[in-house]
Amino acid sequence: MTTTATLPSPTKLVDEFMSKLSRKDPHEVEFHQAVHEVVESLAPYLMAHPQYMKEKILERMTEPERVIQFRVPWMDDRGNIHVNRGFRVEMNSAIGPYKGGLRFHPSVNLSILKFLAFEQTFKNSLTDLPMGAGKGGSDFDPKGKTDAEVMRFCQSFMTELSRHIGPYTDVPAGDIGVGGREIGFLFGQYKRLRNEFTGTLTGKGVEWGGSLIRPEATGYGNVYFAREMLKTQGKDFNGLTVSISGSGNVAQFSAEKVIELGGKVITFSDSSGYIYDPAGIDSEKLEYIMDLKNNRRGRIKEYAEKYGVKYVPNARPWAEKCDVALPSATENEIDENDARMLIENGCFCVAEGANMPSTTEAIHLYLKHKILYAPGKASNAGGVAVSGLEMTQNSMRLKWTREEVDQKLLQIMQNIHHTCVKYGKQKDGFVNYEVGANIGGFLKVANSMMAQGLV
Ligand SMILES: NC(=O)C1=CN([C@@H]2O[C@H](COP(=O)(O)OP(=O)(O)OC[C@H]3O[C@@H](n4cnc5c(N)ncnc54)[C@H](O)[C@@H]3O)[C@@H](O)[C@H]2O)C=CC1
Numbered sequence: 222m223t224t225t226a227t228l229p230s231p232t233k234l235v236d237e238f239m240s241k242l243s244r245k246d247p248h249e250v251e252f253h254q255a256v257h258e259v260v261e262s263l264a265p266y267l268m269a270h271p272q273y274m275k276e277k278i279l280e281r282m283t284e285p286e287r288v289i290q291f292r293v294p295w296m297d298d299r300g301n302i303h304v305n306r307g308f309r310v311e312m313n314s315a316i317g318p319y320k321g322g323l324r325f326h327p328s329v330n331l332s333i334l335k336f337l338a339f340e341q342t343f344k345n346s347l348t349d350l351p352m353g354a355g356k357g358g359s360d361f362d363p364k365g366k367t368d369a370e371v372m373r374f375c376q377s378f379m380t381e382l383s384r385h386i387g388p389y390t391d392v393p394a395g396d397i398g399v400g401g402r403e404i405g406f407l408f409g410q411y412k413r414l415r416n417e418f419t420g421t422l423t424g425k426g427v428e429w430g431g432s433l434i435r436p437e438a439t440g441y442g443n444v445y446f447a448r449e450m451l452k453t454q455g456k457d458f459n460g461l462t463v464s465i466s467g468s469g470n471v472a473q474f475s476a477e478k479v480i481e482l483g484g485k486v487i488t489f490s491d492s493s494g495y496i497y498d499p500a501g502i503d504s505e506k507l508e509y510i511m512d513l514k515n516n517r518r519g520r521i522k523e524y525a526e527k528y529g530v531k532y533v534p535n536a537r538p539w540a541e542k543c544d545v546a547l548p549s550a551t552e553n554e555i556d557e558n559d560a561r562m563l564i565e566n567g568c569f570c571v572a573e574g575a576n577m578p579s580t581t582e583a584i585h586l587y588l589k590h591k592i593l594y595a596p597g598k599a600s601n602a603g604g605v606a607v608s609g610l611e612m613t614q615n616s617m618r619l620k621w622t623r624e625e626v627d628q629k630l631l632q633i634m635q636n637i638h639h640t641c642v643k644y645g646k647q648k649d650g651f652v653n654y655e656v657g658a659n660i661g662g663f664l665k666v667a668n669s670m671m672a673q674g675l676v
């Protein structure tokens with residue numbers, strides 16, 4: 222049993238905990254990275270509050286309550302059979318039903334989904350809505366597939382997943398590679414198998430149970446959060462230059478909100494490269510990107526050809542000078558070198574739209590230079606927050622207006638900012654949003670787990 226007298230130093234606590242965790246599943250590097258980031262920043266708090274260590278809360282939080290893995294066979298348009306792997310990681314249900322997105326991408330494996338589900342635990346807690354944490358998906362690659370192939374894949378995936386989810390059990394949504402089209406196919410199959418019309422999935426179409434503002438929520442929420450950070454230095458987006466990575470859901474709606482607030486968006490990217498438009502991507506050009514990515518499913522390079530701007534293949538946009546960076550593509554897309562370039566070029570604010578886009582070394586650099594840095598679990602929580610509001614509307618059989626949902630989203634992001642400041646403000650006034658988000662997210666889950674006995 223750990224007592225105050227036998228407590229190790231924070232560094233020893235982190236090392237001992239991480240070496241035990243890594244020994245269990247040595248290949249799960251993304252999961253270990255996400256846990257290390259949390260444990261490193263929580264360690265001093267845990268030393269001062271030994272009850273959480275005594276109750277082995279971290280050990281319990283890093284072991285998923287349940288992992289489901291299954292075969293997903295499907296047929297392409299030519300009649301060839303393919304077999305993919307499906308997963309759902311049901312991470313933590315201390316404060317509500319498992320909640321979190323589904324990712325369809327060839328890189329998907331258990332390590333990635335465990336890192337995402339672990340992050341989701343803190344993120345969902347920060348929203349202050351009653352949502353536990355889960356994440357799932359498949360190594361299926363929707364790129365280059367026809368609508369009919371994507372539908373057959375989704376139907377096969379849901380045929381198994383439907384046994385494990387439900388409005389009071391586990392409520393999936395979208396993530397990379399899973400947007401409105403996929404949620405439609407998944408929902409249709411769930412309804413058919415279970416013979417029920419419930420809010421089991423979120424991100425649904427507005428005509429059939431979806432919430433207004435859910436597509437916009439992650440991007441808008443990230444910009445609302447960044448605006449709160451800027452306010453602490455007496456600044457706002459008006460006149461700032463903003464670099465965005467990705468060109469999917471989060472990137473598009475982050476850009477829409479930045480443009481509305483008077484900022485200049487200069488970059489977008491996809492897995493093949495990035496475009497740099499020094500004149501700024503205005504609403505009309507953004508509309509072109511939305512059509513290119515959401516309807517024509519083309520490559521971002523086509524933007525450079527249409528508007529005659531620079532395209533850099535196989536690269537990320539962080540060498541371009543900006544004031545604010547909103548990484549909105551994928552994990553580990555800003556390494557130490559990228560972070561150094563950003564800071565040396567005058568970037569003073571990084572707000573993560575993606576999950577874990579910054580490596581550990583990049584985060585250490587942000588903190589060393591005391592720039593405004595928001596970890597994704599705080600700043601991209603707007604997506605799951607509006608998913609929570611979609612669940613509420615489904616339960617009440619009501620539909621809120623666009624303005625009502627947007628107002629609630631703004632309030633939630635401001636509350637999360639407040640929580641981060643509360644737990645992350647240091648003696649010199651600097652706000653360490655990473656520490657603030659981790660302590661703020663941890664407490665509600667940890668206290669709920671302790672109240673519910675040894676589960
Ligand atoms: N959709 C949502 O509500 C939420 C999404 N997120 C996170 O935001 C990030 C983006 O997700 P979405 O926009 O929803 O997905 P999406 O599928 O709509 O877009 C993903 C974008 O990332 C790019 N991308 C994917 N892999 C890449 C790679 N290896 N290198 C460079 N670019 C790459 C794609 O080309 C695409 O532009 C992910 O980290 C996701 O987990 C976080 C919170 C909520």
Ligand SMILES: O=C(O)CCC(=O)C(=O)O
Nearest residue numbers: 321322394396604605608
């Ligand atoms: O809306 C949701 O339930 C999930 C959003 C998500 O996957 C995320 O926050 O990373």
